[in-house]
Amino acid sequence: MLWNKSLEIGIPAIDDQHKELFRQVDILLDNSKQDRVSQTLKFLGAYVKKHFSDEQMLHIKAKYPKAETHRKMHTDFVGAYVKMEKEYESDSANKLQVLLRINKTVVDWLKHHIMVQDKDFAAYYKSSNEKK
């Protein structure tokens, strides 16, 4: 499992979705020898979008001042993901290489995003809840 305790932001609903994201990335590599990769890529893409939209809803509800910048990062990532997915589907010679690159990009991006942006939101969320 690529998820570890240091990635916990302390908002259980979001932490659970983060864990599931990493689990799906794991499955992606497990499936690389079979032809379930396309299916997993699709599922992961859809799960990422759902997760981002849940997070963004929470940002708006909590009146997070950085909601817009954070939303833009999500949108950019989805764009990059769709592009990589297309590359995987169209390239028949280097599939494994493309898959490994997708895997690394997703894991690196997620880890960094959780550690910096999601933790920033969690700190804001907790302090604004304490004031209530």
Ligand SMILES: [Fe+2]
């Ligand atoms: Fe996020």
